[in-house]
Amino acid sequence: MIPKDHPRYRSLVTRERLAACAREGVVTLEGLTAHGRGEAFDYLIGERTTESALLAERTAAAMLLSARSPVISVNGNTAALAAPLLDGLQAASRARVEVNLFHRTEERMEKITKLLESAGVGVLTGRAEPLLPLSHARALCLREGIFSADTVLVPLEDGDRCEALVSMGKRVIAIDLNPLSRTARTATLTIVDELTRAIPNITGACEKMGPGEGERLLSSPDNSYFLRAALDEIRGNLEHALD
Amino acid sequence: MIPKDHPRYRSLVTRERLAACAREGVVTLEGLTAHGRGEAFDYLIGERTTESALLAERTAAAMLLSARSPVISVNGNTAALAAPLLDGLQAASRARVEVNLFHRTEERMEKITKLLESAGVGVLTGRAEPLLPLSHARALCLREGIFSADTVLVPLEDGDRCEALVSMGKRVIAIDLNPLSRTARTATLTIVDELTRAIPNITGACEKMGPGEGERLLSSPDNSYFLRAALDEIRGNLEHALD
Numbered sequence: 001m002i003p004k005d006h007p008r009y010r011s012l013v014t015r016e017r018l019a020a021c022a023r024e025g026v027v028t029l030e031g032l033t034a035h036g037r038g039e040a041f042d043y044l045i046g047e048r049t050t051e052s053a054l055l056a057e058r059t060a061a062a063m064l065l066s067a068r069s070p071v072i073s074v075n076g077n078t079a080a081l082a083a084p085l086l087d088g089l090q091a092a093s094r095a096r097v098e099v100n101l102f103h104r105t106e107e108r109m110e111k112i113t114k115l116l117e118s119a120g121v122g123v124l125t126g127r128a129e130p131l132l133p134l135s136h137a138r139a140l141c142l143r144e145g146i147f148s149a150d151t152v153l154v155p156l157e158d159g160d161r162c163e164a165l166v167s168m169g170k171r172v173i174a175i176d177l178n179p180l181s182r183t184a185r186t187a188t189l190t191i192v193d194e195l196t197r198a199i200p201n202i203t204g205a206c207e208k209m210g211p212g213e214g215e216r217l218l219s220s221p222d223n224s225y226f227l228r229a230a231l232d233e234i235r236g237n238l239e240h241a242l243d
Numbered sequence: 244m245i246p247k248d249h250p251r252y253r254s255l256v257t258r259e260r261l262a263a264c265a266r267e268g269v270v271t272l273e274g275l276t277a278h279g280r281g282e283a284f285d286y287l288i289g290e291r292t293t294e295s296a297l298l299a300e301r302t303a304a305a306m307l308l309s310a311r312s313p314v315i316s317v318n319g320n321t322a323a324l325a326a327p328l329l330d331g332l333q334a335a336s337r338a339r340v341e342v343n344l345f346h347r348t349e350e351r352m353e354k355i356t357k358l359l360e361s362a363g364v365g366v367l368t369g370r371a372e373p374l375l376p377l378s379h380a381r382a383l384c385l386r387e388g389i390f391s392a393d394t395v396l397v398p399l400e401d402g403d404r405c406e407a408l409v410s411m412g413k414r415v416i417a418i419d420l421n422p423l424s425r426t427a428r429t430a431t432l433t434i435v436d437e438l439t440r441a442i443p444n445i446t447g448a449c450e451k452m453g454p455g456e457g458e459r460l461l462s463s464p465d466n467s468y469f470l471r472a473a474l475d476e477i478r479g480n481l482e483h484a485l486d
Contacts, residue, residue, distance in 0.1 A: 019272040029262040032272055036279020040421070178283070180484050224485065231481050238478050241423050242470055 011039065011047075014081065014196075021080035026111050028103045031077045034156070041177035042194050044234045049201060052229035053193040055220060060153065060173045060191060061093070061205035062217035067151035067171070070095035071124075075102060078155045078195065079112045083119035085199040090121055092206035095153065098124045098145035102158055104137040133164045153202075154187075155195050162186045175199075179230035190223055192230035254282065254290075257324065257439075264323035269354050271346045274320045277399070284420035285437050287477045295472030296436040297444060298463060303396065303416045303434060304336070304448035305460035310394035310414070313338040314367075318345060321398045321438065322355045326362035328442040333364055335449035338396065341367045341388035345401055347380040376407045396445075397430075398438050405429045418442075422473035433466055435473035 006012060018035055021027040049057070064070045072086065072095045079086075079099075090097055099112050113123050130139035131147040138161065141147050152165055155175040159182025165172045166186055174187035175198050184190040191198050249255060261278055264270040292300070307313045315329065315338045322329075322342075333340055342355050356366050373382035374390040381404065384390050395408055398418040402425025408415045409429055417430035418441045427433040434441050 015273060015276055018276070022272050029265050029272075029275055030258060032275040033258055033261070033279035033282065036276035036281075037283040038279075039276065040280040040283030043423075180286075185485075227485055231484060235478050235481050238474050238481075241474060242467065 015039075018077070018080055021076070024111065025108060026115060027076045027080050028108075030103065031075075031080075035077060038156070038177045038194070041179075041234075044237060045177065045192065045230065046233065046237055047194070049193050049197050050230065050233050052226055052233075053191055053198070054201060056189060056191040056226045057193065057198055057201040058205040059189055059217045059220045060202050061209060062214040063151055063171060063173060063189065064093040064095055064153065064202070065206060065209060066214055066218060067095075067149075069149050070151045070153070071146050071149035072097045072153045072155075073100045073146055073157065073161075074098065074112070074116065075100060075156060076108065076112055079115050082155070082195050082199050083116050083121060085196060085203070086116065087120040089199050089203045089206070092203045096124050096145060096149075097121050098142055100141060100146060100161075102138065102161070104140065132161070133167060134160060154183075155199075157183050159183045159186060179227045179234075184227060185223075187223060190226055192226060258282075261320070261323055264319070267354065268351060269358060270319045270323050271351075273346065274318075274323075278320060281399070281420045281437070284422075284477075287480060288420065288435065288473065289476065289480055290437070292436050292440050292444060293473065293476050295469055295476075296434055296441070299432060299434040299469045300436065300441055300444040301448040302432055302460045302463045303445050304452060305457040306394055306414060306416060306432065307336040307338055307396065307445070308449060308452060309457055309461060310338075310392075312392050313394045313396070314389050314392035315340045315396045315398075316343040316389055316400065316404075317341070317355065317359065318343060318399060319351065319355055322358050325398070325438050325442050326359050326364060328439060328446070329359065330363035332442050332446045332449070335446045339367050339388060339392075340364050341385055343384060343389060343404075345381065345404070347383065375404070376410060377403060397426075398442070400426050402426045402429060422470040422477075427470055428466075430466060433469055435469060 018027055022032055074097055099109055101108055116123050124142050124145045126142050128140040128142055131141050132139045146152060151171040153173045157174055162172055162174060162183040163186050171188045173189045174183050175191045175195055176184045179192050261270050265275055317340055342352055344351055359366050367385055367388045369385050371383040371385055374384050375382045389395055394414040396416045400417055405415055405426040406429050414431045416432045417426050418434045418438055419427045422435045
């Protein structure tokens with residue numbers, strides 16, 4: 001339906017994909033609005049992986065590879081946008097994948113698990129317990145998954161959950177296009193990049209990690225460096241935007 | 244459900260309202276994503292009416308009051324967010340209101356018309372004709388409404404329609420939180436402010452317009468001034484955002 005030469009082709013196709021997933025119940029209506037916020041920040045960042053984001057992605061790879069028990073926490077938007085890419089990241093990083101939803105229902109858990117499995121992703125299953133310091137269903141996770149993880153990759157996560165994981169002493173890697181969000185500020189490492197660009201970059205960095213490179217990357221700049229770098233990119237882009 | 248003291252109360256209530264309207268078919272799934280983009284830009288602008296936006300709103304009032312035939316073009320998001328506010332603006336500006344949808348179906352036209360009418364807004368009805376230089380259903384409008392208007396207020400409009408109206412020689416007033424959007428750049432006057440702040444401000448300016456004030460406002464800065472002022476606000480806000 002969308003012509004391939006449309007200047008916003010990629011963005012429109014992604015939006016249609018998310019709308020289709022919302023009709024199927026994989027993505028929530030709130031998830032669509034959240035995607036719109038991400039679109040705006042991606043527009044401001046220039047819809048490309050910046051140099052500092054690439055360094056964050058390589059650092060994320062080093063964190064995942066050096067982890068004792070890495071877990072990727074997947075929500076509806078992430079599954080809808082990146083299920084096939086998570087297959088590659090799981091293989092390259094040896095991370096386990098757990099579905100963890102802000103708007104959690106058994107029906108959505110099942111739909112998202114199926115979507116991931118059909119893309120080749122191995123998904124942790126079992127009886128979820130209220131193990132996270134969050135209220136109601138948001139406390140639920142798997143004992144052998146997120147609860148036991150030392151490092152958790154949380155793409156597109158909300159601030160409360162990110163804070164809860166950090167408060168449990170975990171190293172949290174966030175993928176978030178808004179460098180000012182609570183998630184971005186709270187995470188151990190924030191990748192300010194679009195999900196479907198970030199994941200293949202982390203996967204590639206895992207696959208190509210040279211000897212000693214991981215150690216060097218793990219001593220790379222702290223999170224505030226990455227947030228400041230993203231803000232500087234946005235400010236630079238805005239400076240000449242109307243010329 | 245949402246506690247009144249939540250720091251994001253207003254934003255969350257608005258989001259719930261839009262999600263409810265999406266379930267009723269008033270707002271489209273694409274409309275939810277578009278709202279998310281607006282949320283991001285509103286966050287960057289500081290979620291308040293800037294001085295330059297207030298000047299744009301007073302200028303918009305002068306344009307509407309001096310128009311021969313002013314029309315407010317209303318889409319799903321606008322109706323969902325601002326139906327009661329449009330009643331006041333219509334009374335103060337003497338503008339006619341026409342429903343005009345990007346994703347046009349008879350069912351949505353009816354639902355949105357009813358929603359507006361239940362808020363007291365008088366809505367133009369009749370047989371729409373393909374009078375706009377746009378493809379398919381997007382060309383449809385009323386001969387005695389948008390087609391004959393000399394000044395059209397288009398809140399939350401897409402770039403194509405804004406361009407089409409300008410190409411027909413109309414004065415177009417846009418309300419758009421993204422100062423870089425095609426709509427914002429194409430309109431005769433762009434109000435970079437959130438819809439439910441902008442509309443009451445325009446209404447208030449219509450009601451309080453003093454003698455000679457309209458003429459002075461109509462010779463106010465051109466649109467690029469307002470866009471640059473909005474960008475400067477955003478850049479200024481970003482400068483100290485992480486301090």
